[in-house]
Amino acid sequence: xxxxxxxxxxxxxxxxxxxxxxxxxxxxxxxxxxxxxxIIEEENFQPNSNAKxxxxxxxxxxxxxxxxxxxxxxxxxxxxxxxTFKENGEEISVVFxxxxxxxxxxxxxxxxxxxxKGIVFLGGNLKYFEESFAKITAPCVLxxxxxASLPFANLSSFTTDDIKGASDAVDYLIRKGHRQIGIVGGxxxxxxxxxxxxxxxxxxxVLKKNHLAFSYEKDYEPSRFSxxxxxxxxxxxxxxxxxxxxxxxxxxxxAVGALRAIQDKGLRVPEDISVIGYDGIEYTRxxxxxxxxxxxxxxxxAKRTVEDLLMRISYRRSTVHExxxxxxxxxxxxxxxxx
Amino acid sequence: xxxxxxxxxxxxxxxxxxxxxxxxxxxxxxxxxxxxxxIIEEENFQPNSNAKxxxxxxxxxxxxxxxxxxxxxxxxxxxxxxxTFKENGEEISVVFxxxxxxxxxxxxxxxxxxxxKGIVFLGGNLKYFEESFAKITAPCVLxxxxxASLPFANLSSFTTDDIKGASDAVDYLIRKGHRQIGIVGGxxxxxxxxxxxxxxxxxxxVLKKNHLAFSYEKDYEPSRFSxxxxxxxxxxxxxxxxxxxxxxxxxxxxAVGALRAIQDKGLRVPEDISVIGYDGIEYTRxxxxxxxxxxxxxxxxAKRTVEDLLMRISYRRSTVHExxxxxxxxxxxxxxxxx
DNA sequence: CTGAAAGCGCTTACAG
DNA sequence: CTGAAAGCGCTTACAG
Numbered sequence: 001x002x003x004x005x006x007x008x009x010x011x012x013x014x015x016x017x018x019x020x021x022x023x024x025x026x027x028x029x030x031x032x033x034x035x036x037x038x039i040i041e042e043e044n045f046q047p048n049s050n051a052k053x054x055x056x057x058x059x060x061x062x063x064x065x066x067x068x069x070x071x072x073x074x075x076x077x078x079x080x081x082x083x084t085f086k087e088n089g090e091e092i093s094v095v096f097x098x099x100x101x102x103x104x105x106x107x108x109x110x111x112x113x114x115x116x117k118g119i120v121f122l123g124g125n126l127k128y129f130e131e132s133f134a135k136i137t138a139p140c141v142l143x144x145x146x147x148a149s150l151p152f153a154n155l156s157s158f159t160t161d162d163i164k165g166a167s168d169a170v171d172y173l174i175r176k177g178h179r180q181i182g183i184v185g186g187x188x189x190x191x192x193x194x195x196x197x198x199x200x201x202x203x204x205x206v207l208k209k210n211h212l213a214f215s216y217e218k219d220y221e222p223s224r225f226s227x228x229x230x231x232x233x234x235x236x237x238x239x240x241x242x243x244x245x246x247x248x249x250x251x252x253x254x255a256v257g258a259l260r261a262i263q264d265k266g267l268r269v270p271e272d273i274s275v276i277g278y279d280g281i282e283y284t285r286x287x288x289x290x291x292x293x294x295x296x297x298x299x300x301x302a303k304r305t306v307e308d309l310l311m312r313i314s315y316r317r318s319t320v321h322e323x324x325x326x327x328x329x330x331x332x333x334x335x336x337x338x339x
Numbered sequence: 340x341x342x343x344x345x346x347x348x349x350x351x352x353x354x355x356x357x358x359x360x361x362x363x364x365x366x367x368x369x370x371x372x373x374x375x376x377x378i379i380e381e382e383n384f385q386p387n388s389n390a391k392x393x394x395x396x397x398x399x400x401x402x403x404x405x406x407x408x409x410x411x412x413x414x415x416x417x418x419x420x421x422x423t424f425k426e427n428g429e430e431i432s433v434v435f436x437x438x439x440x441x442x443x444x445x446x447x448x449x450x451x452x453x454x455x456k457g458i459v460f461l462g463g464n465l466k467y468f469e470e471s472f473a474k475i476t477a478p479c480v481l482x483x484x485x486x487a488s489l490p491f492a493n494l495s496s497f498t499t500d501d502i503k504g505a506s507d508a509v510d511y512l513i514r515k516g517h518r519q520i521g522i523v524g525g526x527x528x529x530x531x532x533x534x535x536x537x538x539x540x541x542x543x544x545v546l547k548k549n550h551l552a553f554s555y556e557k558d559y560e561p562s563r564f565s566x567x568x569x570x571x572x573x574x575x576x577x578x579x580x581x582x583x584x585x586x587x588x589x590x591x592x593x594a595v596g597a598l599r600a601i602q603d604k605g606l607r608v609p610e611d612i613s614v615i616g617y618d619g620i621e622y623t624r625x626x627x628x629x630x631x632x633x634x635x636x637x638x639x640x641a642k643r644t645v646e647d648l649l650m651r652i653s654y655r656r657s658t659v660h661e662x663x664x665x666x667x668x669x670x671x672x673x674x675x676x677x678x
Numbered sequence: 679c680t681g682a683a684a685g686c687g688c689t690t691a692c693a694g
Numbered sequence: 695c696t697g698a699a700a701g702c703g704c705t706t707a708c709a710g
Contacts, residue, residue: 001451003686003687003688004687004688005687005688013696013697014696014697014698015687015688015689015697015698016689016690016696016697016698016699017695017696017697019688019689019690020689020690020695020696022688022689023689027695027696028695028696029695029696032695032696046447046448046451047687047688048393048451048452048686048687048688049448049452049688050389050390050392050393050452050686050687050688051389051393051686051687051688051689051702052687052688052689053389053688053702054387054389054390054393054686054687054688054689054701054702054703054704055687055688055689055690055701055702056688056689056702094435096433096435108385109385109388112340112385112387113387113388113389227621227622227625228621231625256622256625257625259625259627260624260625260626260627263627282566282567283566283595283622285599286566286570286595286596286598286599287599287626287627288598288599288602288626288627342702342703342704343703343704344703344704352680352681353680353681353682354681354682354703354704354705355680355681355682355683355705355706356679356680356681358704358705358706359679359680359705359706361704361705362705366679366680367679367680368679368680371679371680386703386704387702387703387704388704389702389703389704390686390702390703390704390705391703391704391705392686392704393686393687393688393702393703393704393705394685394686394703394704394705394706395686395704395705
């Protein structure tokens with residue numbers, strides 16, 4: 001394995017000078033730079049980043065933690081965030097975590113090793129933030145979960161109002177004449193994160209406001225945020241309640257499963273049952289029928305996240321907790337209820 | 340920041356002994372182990388992995404390189420591979436690369452730093468392997484692209500026969516009476532990887548065998564392997580040729596776009612145009628209509644990859660280059676051509 | 679079983 | 695502008 005010592009020997013310069021060339025340090029003669037660069041090129045030398053990071057105190061690239069590896073919404077968002085950082089001349093480093101992993105502990109570890117100049121969390125569990133975020137000093141942004149209630153001076157957050165979004169989704173079904181509305185997805189267990197709790201409570205609130213009956217036993221089925229799980233949950237829901245004419249799926253992936261489950265039961269969407277999803281992933285535009293959904297504004301979420309983080313990295317700004325607007329997307333999966 | 344020195348000081352033992360406890364070295368007294376473990380716990384100490392890896396010569400976890408971040412097929416495959424390693428008591432570490440990145444150079448870098456005991460490449464460009472794979476000595480497996488033609492003694496490969504799979508796909512359309520068959524997806528540029536070239540040539544071969552006319556100008560449209568790109572390509576194809584009754588989409592994502600494009604033109608699937616995809620991703624089972632496809636055997640691909648790699652890590656075995664069978668999945672997107 | 683010491687491959691004051 | 699040297703936080707023979 002070639003190391004910096006080999007390059008030093010080969011070039012006739014010292015290890016220190018080679019290191020300076022490697023790090024684009026200004027105090028190097030053009031000649032030395034040229035000779036050393038050539039040798040590095042010839043040897044195809046890559047400095048060992050373990051050694052580098054062990055010594056280096058300067059900050060490294062912004063790190064993005066993505067919670068959940070097959071979350072299409074986060075994927076879309078990540079792509080946009082990456083693009084926006086790039087427009088600002090910043091490369092980022094991405095870490096994918098399991099749905100159940102502790103993102104804050106992982107970040108603490110990475111901070112020690114890599115000293116990122118900033119961190120973005122795509123999704124997160126507030127419990128972990130409460131427990132140990134205090135150990136992180138770099139500027140951070142939490143996306144899709146609000147950190148407004150937390151006392152940290154280095155943690156901004158950008159979210160969609162899930163309560164309001166969910167109530168708009170259900171309200172849409174109600175305005176189309178639906179009275180028997182089922183909810184599919186997420187879980188009633190508050191340990192599983194805020195998102196599903198907020199969407200369910202937003203939905204419930206608007207049902208109550210319209211004096212429509214709703215019970216967890218008859219009108220709700222939990223599921224993970226996947227097609228397969230949404231499919232099974234919808235089957236169970238239709239099994240136990242055949243009066244439902246409108247379904248609110250807590251995520252678009254769940255809605256995809258719901259569409260198939262409904263049709264496998266010999267019913268049609270939207271003629272027999274209307275469906276609305278949540279998130280606004282690309283797929284909703286290609287599904288047949290196109291799926292009505294609450295589209296989170298991915299562009300804006302990405303733009304504000306990057307802006308805020310870069311400003312706070314460069315200047316001492318205080319954190320913000322912003323709610324990004326969403327849009328109700330009509331789609332083709334909702335019809336007026338048949339009389 | 341707490342380091343191993345702090346733990347040594349706090350526990351009254353030396354740094355060496357703390358290190359031995361950290362690495363579950365046998366030669367430590369129960370008392371020392373207990374005291375030190377408690378302090379580590381109390382201080383919530385995490386060893387700096389940069390320092391650790393810098394010194395450590397023992398091999399670290401198997402690393403999986405995934406080429407392309409939004410490739411659903413690779414995601415499904417990765418999940419299965421992860422699961423299979425776990426069943427064998429092996430944790431893995433995953434690196435996601437851009438579609439265009441040089442996976443071999445990245446792997447060389449990681450080998451120096453992490454010394455993985457084995458490597459899996461999900462997708463890859465043979466050109467990069469030819470250029471620099473010789474520098475890698477760890478046992479490796481390349482999945483979905485055959486390395487049979489390469490002279491490396493530490494690189495196995497597991498693939499599906501793309502030529503045969505594609506010809507079966509088109510053959511299926513032909514047997515349903517289709518005579519005007521269009522192909523959507525991939526590119527004719529051989530630089531873009533083997534996969535699309537092999538699928539196209541497999542499709543062409545069977546058309547020729549059946550004496551059916553096919554020209555790139557009238558019957559083919561390239562696209563990236565995404566819904567959006569598949570949608571646009573299909574629109575262009577239907578625009579320039581309105582006699583097509585069957586479409587072979589080079590990937591399922593492209594097929595999803597094709598379905599929507601066909602229906603946006605006022606035509607029905609499969610009544611007016613039949614569609615078959617490739618890969619067998621989960622989504623094909625939930626789409627409406629269910630999409631006929633060539634299902635690569637993900638379970639088998641994962642199983643053989645893991646088995647082979649683990650065997651070669653433990654014992655000196657020679658490499659293999661296996662072709663894993665696929666299945667033609669019927670779906671609902673193909674109908675007999677109307678007379 | 680334990681400690682003192684060398685060393686992994688780098689970076690970075692310090693001196694010249 | 696350059697080199698010699700200290701040191702980052704660990705691991706690992708070596709000696710006892």
